[in-house]
Amino acid sequence: MPNDIPDEEVDRLYTELDAEAEAGGYHLNPDREFTRGLVCGLLVNRDRYGYIACPCRLATGRREDDLDIICPCDYRDPDLAEYGACYCALYVSADVKTGKREAEPVPERRPPRPERKKMREERESTSAAPSTLAYPVWRCRVCGYLCARNAPPEICPICRVPRERFERFM
Amino acid sequence: MPNDIPDEEVDRLYTELDAEAEAGGYHLNPDREFTRGLVCGLLVNRDRYGYIACPCRLATGRREDDLDIICPCDYRDPDLAEYGACYCALYVSADVKTGKREAEPVPERRPPRPERKKMREERESTSAAPSTLAYPVWRCRVCGYLCARNAPPEICPICRVPRERFERFM
Amino acid sequence: MPNDIPDEEVDRLYTELDAEAEAGGYHLNPDREFTRGLVCGLLVNRDRYGYIACPCRLATGRREDDLDIICPCDYRDPDLAEYGACYCALYVSADVKTGKREAEPVPERRPPRPERKKMREERESTSAAPSTLAYPVWRCRVCGYLCARNAPPEICPICRVPRERFERFM
Numbered sequence: 001m002p003n004d005i006p007d008e009e010v011d012r013l014y015t016e017l018d019a020e021a022e023a024g025g026y027h028l029n030p031d032r033e034f035t036r037g038l039v040c041g042l043l044v045n046r047d048r049y050g051y052i053a054c055p056c057r058l059a060t061g062r063r064e065d066d067l068d069i070i071c072p073c074d075y076r077d078p079d080l081a082e083y084g085a086c087y088c089a090l091y092v093s094a095d096v097k098t099g100k101r102e103a104e105p106v107p108e109r110r111p112p113r114p115e116r117k118k119m120r121e122e123r124e125s126t127s128a129a130p131s132t133l134a135y136p137v138w139r140c141r142v143c144g145y146l147c148a149r150n151a152p153p154e155i156c157p158i159c160r161v162p163r164e165r166f167e168r169f170m
Numbered sequence: 171m172p173n174d175i176p177d178e179e180v181d182r183l184y185t186e187l188d189a190e191a192e193a194g195g196y197h198l199n200p201d202r203e204f205t206r207g208l209v210c211g212l213l214v215n216r217d218r219y220g221y222i223a224c225p226c227r228l229a230t231g232r233r234e235d236d237l238d239i240i241c242p243c244d245y246r247d248p249d250l251a252e253y254g255a256c257y258c259a260l261y262v263s264a265d266v267k268t269g270k271r272e273a274e275p276v277p278e279r280r281p282p283r284p285e286r287k288k289m290r291e292e293r294e295s296t297s298a299a300p301s302t303l304a305y306p307v308w309r310c311r312v313c314g315y316l317c318a319r320n321a322p323p324e325i326c327p328i329c330r331v332p333r334e335r336f337e338r339f340m
Numbered sequence: 341m342p343n344d345i346p347d348e349e350v351d352r353l354y355t356e357l358d359a360e361a362e363a364g365g366y367h368l369n370p371d372r373e374f375t376r377g378l379v380c381g382l383l384v385n386r387d388r389y390g391y392i393a394c395p396c397r398l399a400t401g402r403r404e405d406d407l408d409i410i411c412p413c414d415y416r417d418p419d420l421a422e423y424g425a426c427y428c429a430l431y432v433s434a435d436v437k438t439g440k441r442e443a444e445p446v447p448e449r450r451p452p453r454p455e456r457k458k459m460r461e462e463r464e465s466t467s468a469a470p471s472t473l474a475y476p477v478w479r480c481r482v483c484g485y486l487c488a489r490n491a492p493p494e495i496c497p498i499c500r501v502p503r504e505r506f507e508r509f510m
Contacts (some may be wrong), residue, residue, distance in 0.1 A: 052327070144493070168470065169474065299476060
């Protein structure tokens with residue numbers, strides 16, 4: 001991919017993303033050259049659109065339409081839980097990072113455009129609380145951290161215990 | 171403000187507050203001299219009262235009455251969301267920090283004393299769960315982090331995505 | 341305790357646990373030699389069982405039966421809140437760390453085996469949300485952080501304010 005992104009800028013964002021990932025219990029793909037390519041793609045998108053849209057998906061350039069695919073995308077965490085990697089394989093699970101497991105091919109879980117539009121309109125049409133919980137709530141049995149996701153996180157971002165220490169709370 | 175606080179002590183607390191702020195998704199005011207003055211005020215209050223009461227408000231010296239204005243005060247986050255700065259301007263939003271927006275004058279949102287007293291008594295009169303939620307619950311669409319506040323935080327403290335990635339959850 | 345754990349390995353885990361503890365608002369026991377002994381015990385258990393079972397309790401070697409006593413155990417946080425130390429005294433409260441208070445003897449709060457088995461079966465028998473909340477939910481009055489535990493955490497892991505700034509939310 002020919003582009004004008006200086007190497008130092010790629011390295012700077014790489015280092016930043018890596019530090020943030022590790023602090024939050026996430027991991028960049030350990031294949032450094034592959035990952036640098038994706039980080040470079042993020043910077044190309046930042047120049048083009050003004051935000052770091054996913055380098056593996058086609059952005060519209062309208063921020064409000066691309067919000068769910070600004071990296072990290074809304075789909076990263078369910079993909080990490082199910083396949084060991086996000087759609088781009090920029091982020092991988094601990095097992096994949098340490099070579100205990102191979103990442104699987106990740107099918108696109110982003111809903112098609114009309115469905116996304118409908119979901120967004122529903123969200124925006126009301127500032128009131130939804131009448132039912134949109135996601136299960138998980139509780140870390142060690143520190144009590146709560147989060148609402150389809151599956152618990154790989155590690156607790158507060159006390160670092162693994163997924164198996166979470167229980168369904170609501 | 172003449173006082174006996176040694177410069178090194180001000181610098182030490184400044185550095186500590188700055189590191190904690192950035193780790194949690196907050197920012198100290200980038201005007202270093204202004205901010206040092208406030209940090210010095212915090213230390214004056216610590217000497218006087220035993221806790222770092224807000225340097226811009228009058229403390230009573232009774233910890234239980236001043237709890238809501240021990241820095242960071244209970245009003246910082248709503249003020250950051252609405253005005254780009256806390257009441258003292260010790261903390262500012264990312265937009266204000268980077269100069270994209272100017273902080274607005276921040277009116278005092280702390281309720282008057284009788285009202286605070288009443289609220290505290292209500293809280294203390296029961297250890298049971300309130301029958302209705304006192305604040306809306308927001309969910310980070312990326313990592314599932316939940317928090318209860320009038321508006322979502324500026325960035326997700328877990329995965330660092332901005333406010334626009336939050337949705338109303340309860 | 342004679343064992344084959346090299347000193348450097350003990351030091352490595354010690355440093356790692358210490359950094360994680362401080363980042364999450366926890367503290368290792370400041371008695372360095374005592375704590376090194378416990379860390380060594382964790383490594384002995386890791387060699388023996390494949391996971392860092394509590395060095396002060398008898399593990400079965402079946403991970404699913406020992407899950408609640410893999411360090412940090414499910415009982416650390418209530419013990420810290422009530423006694424100022426966990427069962428092993430590997431973790432201590434800030435007051436104990438700074439010498440303001442002495443840790444008290446910590447009785448074993450782990451339920452007996454049949455009760456644990458029953459609780460686990462109940463958890464596993466359903467992936468649905470429990471009909472009532474198993475723990476009270478606490479809210480940090482400063483940043484809105486939510487957690488579900490018997491008592492609020494010693495400090496807010498997000499904005500670092502102390503326990504007294506939490507209120508009952510659900």
